[in-house]
Amino acid sequence: MSARIHFVRHAETLFNVNGMLQGWCDAPLTERGEGQVAALGERMRDVPLAAAFMSDLTRTRTTMAGALAGHPHLVPTPMRELREWHFGGWEGQPNASLWNPVFAEHGSVYAPGTFASITEDGFDTVLDAIHRSDPTGRADSAADVRTRVDAALETVVAAAQLAAREDTGDVLVVTHGSVLGSILHTLVPATRPRTGFPNCGIVTVxxxxxxxxAGEIDASCA
Structure with missing residues (x-):
């Protein structure tokens, strides 16, 4: 039997709507986000699940709670390793304040939805540019994200493989948009790195x- 992991980006938050860098910060879900969570719960209701993992931030916990509405027996595992990229001193700032200089460094011009133009070769140069530009020195480097993602996947993939052997179901993971790009690039290197996953978008590996x-993005709950 094939092993399957369903990766989900958290529901829409106030920071998302306001175009602000969120990272390790948290913001409440919007009304639309709450609707996305309800739709996600219905979408996952008939999917057999053996295990669930989530970032330990509030917006992913809230999204996971809705996703498991039809699986009350399942207790999700919070993991710091599944957190979003840490933007350091840029967190809470307008998206363009960081992305304008990062895109310029990559010979491109920032516009929402154009991250593929600077991630042809992966995310490492983008992450290191963010790290260098952060005056607080707290932003993730490429090595930081790689270490965190590798640790998270060691646990998550092992759970999926065990569930496949025992035929007990799939694994659900609720995480964040940018780190989801890092995760998918690690699992399926041939997949072109990308960001811009919709809120409550699902990607099944x-x-x-x-x-x-990696399957196509399921945006039915977005």
Whole structure:
């Protein structure tokens, strides 16, 4: 039986609507976000689940609670390793304040939805540019994110493989948009790195004969 992990970006927050860098900060879900959570719960109701993991930030916890509405027996595991990229001193600032200089350093011009233009070769140069530009020195470097993602996936993938062997269901992971790009690039290197996953968008990774394949984004709950 194939192992499957359903990766979900958290529901819409006030920071998302206001175009602010969120990172490790938290903001309440919007009314639309609450609707996305309800839709996600219905979407996942009939999906057999053996385990669930989430970032330990509030917006992912709230999203996971809704996602598991039809699985009251399942207790999700919070993981610091699944947190969003840490933007350091840029957190809470307008998106453009950080992305304008980062895009310029990559010879491009920032506009929402254009991250593919600077991530052709992965996210490392983008993360290191953020780290260098942060006057507080707290922003993640590429090495920081790689270490965190590797640790998270060691646990999550092992749970999915065990569930597949025992035929007990799939694994659900609720995390964040940028780190989801890092996760998918790690699991399926041939997949072109991307960001801009919609709130409550779902990406399923399936292992068939030992090969991981990432499906298309399911935006039915967005």
């Amino acid at each position: 399936t292992w068939t004969e030992g090969q991981a394949i």
